Amino acid sequence: MDYLLQNGKKLCPIKIKSQSGRVRPNPSYSVSFPKTISFCCVERPLPDEAYELKLRGAGVAALRIKSVGGVNAPFYVTADVLASEKTSDTRVSRIISRNRRIPGRATGNLAFVLKWPSGSATCPFATSFHNANRLFTERLRLVPLAERDSVTAHFDAEVRKAGGGVRRIKLATWIGTEPLPNFFRAARLALRYLPKEADDQKKTAPVEFSSLPFK
Helix, strand or coil: EEEEECCCCCEEEEEEEEEEEEEECCCCCCEEEEEEEEEEECCCCCCCCCCEEEEEEEEEEEEEEEEECCCCCCCEEEEEEEECCCCCCCEEEECCCCCCCCCCEEEEEEEEEEEEEEEEEEEEEEHHHHHHHHHHHHHCCCCCCHHHCCCCCEEEHHHCCCCEEEEEEEEEEEEEEECCCHHHHHHHHCCCCCCEEHHHHHHHEECCCCHHCCC
16 A cells, blocks of 8 residues: 655555656655656645655655645645755654743644534534534534534644643634535644644754763
């Protein structure tokens, strides 16, 4: 199975539709990747965010999203595989660990609340929009057709509190007469602009070779 990754985690499986050219994303790789690739996926990638491509039997390479088509899943994506520049020296670095003490940073946990005149449904914990959107769509089927226009909902993100612990903040709100894809898109964009605890894990810090536990 081939996957679209974000921050090293599987975002969703993909189905390759076409590919062209070849590129070696890292000089140390013994295999090459398609230079340009088109695929289908159930998650809508954002062009200005960083993603990776995991190909079965080839490995992982960074992607630059060029275009995304479709209003609802599946989305049709075209992207370029990025080649890293060769470096003249070898650098040793460590990944910065997650800092859970900085207030206002999103923890990565998502939730939603769905209400209608005769009932309600919630999702108190989800770790990705793919799972949250899927659960939301499933819960929405519980709403009687006669009450669909009276539905209200909101997506929340979990953030650290200044005094310890966590709280939720609203990412987007929705009523049943509005297009559902716009609600999902607004929540995803709002989360994108929140500082996140995982941001540190995208960075590395130089380490003296002599301080490493092995030699």
